[in-house]
Amino acid sequence: MLLAGGGHAHLYSLLNTRFFAGCGVNVVLVNPSRFLYYSGMATGVISGDYPPVANRIDVRRLVERGGGSFVQGRVTGLRLRERAVTLEGGGAIRYDLASFCLGSEVPAVSGSGGFVIPVKPVENTVEVRNRILGHRAGSALRVLVVGGGAAGCEVAANAASLMARENVRGRVTLAEAGPILLESAPEKARRIIRRHLENRGVAVCLGTPIRSYGRGVVHTGDGRALEADLVVRAVGVVPRSVFRGLSPPVATGEDGGLWTNHFLQSISDPRVFGGGDSVSFRGEALPRLGVFGVRQGPVLFHNLLAALRGEPLREFKPQGRYLYVLNLGDGTGLAVYGPLAWRGRSAMKLKHAIDRRFVRRYGV
Ligand SMILES: Cc1cc2nc3c(=O)[nH]c(=O)nc-3n(C[C@H](O)[C@H](O)[C@H](O)COP(=O)(O)OP(=O)(O)OC[C@H]3O[C@@H](n4cnc5c(N)ncnc54)[C@H](O)[C@@H]3O)c2cc1C
Numbered sequence: 001m002l003l004a005g006g007g008h009a010h011l012y013s014l015l016n017t018r019f020f021a022g023c024g025v026n027v028v029l030v031n032p033s034r035f036l037y038y039s040g041m042a043t044g045v046i047s048g049d050y051p052p053v054a055n056r057i058d059v060r061r062l063v064e065r066g067g068g069s070f071v072q073g074r075v076t077g078l079r080l081r082e083r084a085v086t087l088e089g090g091g092a093i094r095y096d097l098a099s100f101c102l103g104s105e106v107p108a109v110s111g112s113g114g115f116v117i118p119v120k121p122v123e124n125t126v127e128v129r130n131r132i133l134g135h136r137a138g139s140a141l142r143v144l145v146v147g148g149g150a151a152g153c154e155v156a157a158n159a160a161s162l163m164a165r166e167n168v169r170g171r172v173t174l175a176e177a178g179p180i181l182l183e184s185a186p187e188k189a190r191r192i193i194r195r196h197l198e199n200r201g202v203a204v205c206l207g208t209p210i211r212s213y214g215r216g217v218v219h220t221g222d223g224r225a226l227e228a229d230l231v232v233r234a235v236g237v238v239p240r241s242v243f244r245g246l247s248p249p250v251a252t253g254e255d256g257g258l259w260t261n262h263f264l265q266s267i268s269d270p271r272v273f274g275g276g277d278s279v280s281f282r283g284e285a286l287p288r289l290g291v292f293g294v295r296q297g298p299v300l301f302h303n304l305l306a307a308l309r310g311e312p313l314r315e316f317k318p319q320g321r322y323l324y325v326l327n328l329g330d331g332t333g334l335a336v337y338g339p340l341a342w343r344g345r346s347a348m349k350l351k352h353a354i355d356r357r358f359v360r361r362y363g364v
Helices: 008-015 017-022 041-046 059-065 123-134 150-165 187-199 289-310 346-363
Strands: 002-004 028-031 035-037 057-058 070-074 076-078 085-086 092-093 098-099 116-118 139-148 170-175 203-206 210-213 215-219 226-229 231-232 257-261 270-276 277-283 323-327 333-337 340-344
Touching: 008 017, 008 059, 008 289, 017 059, 017 289, 028 059, 028 231, 035 059, 035 092, 041 123, 041 150, 041 323, 059 070, 076 098, 098 323, 116 123, 123 150, 123 231, 139 150, 139 340, 150 187, 150 231, 150 323, 187 203, 187 231, 187 340, 257 270, 270 289, 323 346, 333 346, 340 346
Parallel strands: 002 028, 002 098, 028 070, 098 270, 116 231, 139 170, 139 231, 170 203, 257 277
Antiparallel strands: 035 057, 076 085, 085 092, 210 215, 215 226, 323 333, 333 340
8 A cells, every 4th residue: 555645644544554564455655755744833933932843743653663664755646557656766656555645835936046935845934944044134134925824924923023033133024915814714813813913013915916036026916026035935835746647647626636535535546545735625625724634534544444445435524614723923823713713822822732732643
């Protein structure tokens, strides 16, 4: 059984590798690094709430501890007829059953050099922190965060907080194409986040789509040029491109994610499963949040085992409401649950507790 990507939806199966091994199944995990970086704590790494290693999970150790094996590599494609995945740099791995949890990416922008840092992979937040701290004293640092969703708002708040704490002179600007921040959040949460960012000195620019990126400058849709020393791009997150342009083709949703049915099983091939951001659940993208991948984990584990044994599969039922807490970088959190939103130290305490427990469960 091949697990392509050690993402959130695979963690439960990785933790339980020994069950597969006990059924005589050889589990192989392919991941570019031995670590998965847990996103819930990623922006806390910018402000210094956590050291950079605090949010990593050793997926290699998980699979090997259960008797499986680890291949350090990157999956580039899927050959359904041969039942194999291709790897970057050549080579392929054959499977009887495969599951994909490769996450998502922010497509690269050309011509910007190292000036633009995408928020994905989430371990890039370490680079954001280092670039802020490494800025030469003298000139004021101009940080531009592109995207007013949860990730962009968290990055802006935590970057501003780091600069204040470490006396880095400069300013954070948040550019959002639409008319509001946190589009899918309740009105109260939007008001809280905007007030918080502005109180921290962040310049919030709504209705400001960024059309192109150069070195040291970005151009807005209405022809303005914004100068910056560092740009963090928190927009345009899409599933990894592994499932596009395959022959024979594999069904994907509009966003290019692997199209699965409600059993998290590819509609093109019953031997292929998947979860997390790289999947289009019943053809539609679920919110790109780790909480969905985590909730899919036990269902995926059950279904992989059931597929191997020829037993009935279990449906994944996405939760209608879910809790997420934004780290505001000042010891407070903004918690959102359905139509409810509240801000305070208690929200941040709750977030710390949930995140730390999660990482502890899978061992650091
Ligand atoms: C700054 C930021 C903060 C966030 N905070 C939260 C939060 O607080 N709560 C929340 O619920 N969500 C949060 N999210 C969203 C969350 O990051 C994603 O929804 C979640 O990571 C998706 O999980 P996944 O398992 O699909 O992918 P990932 O967690 O990204 O895991 C994918 C794995 O696959 C590996 N991989 C990638 N490409 C390949 C390849 N070609 N071959 C093999 N392996 C590969 C990766 O290295 C990685 O180990 C945040 C996102 C960002 C950007």
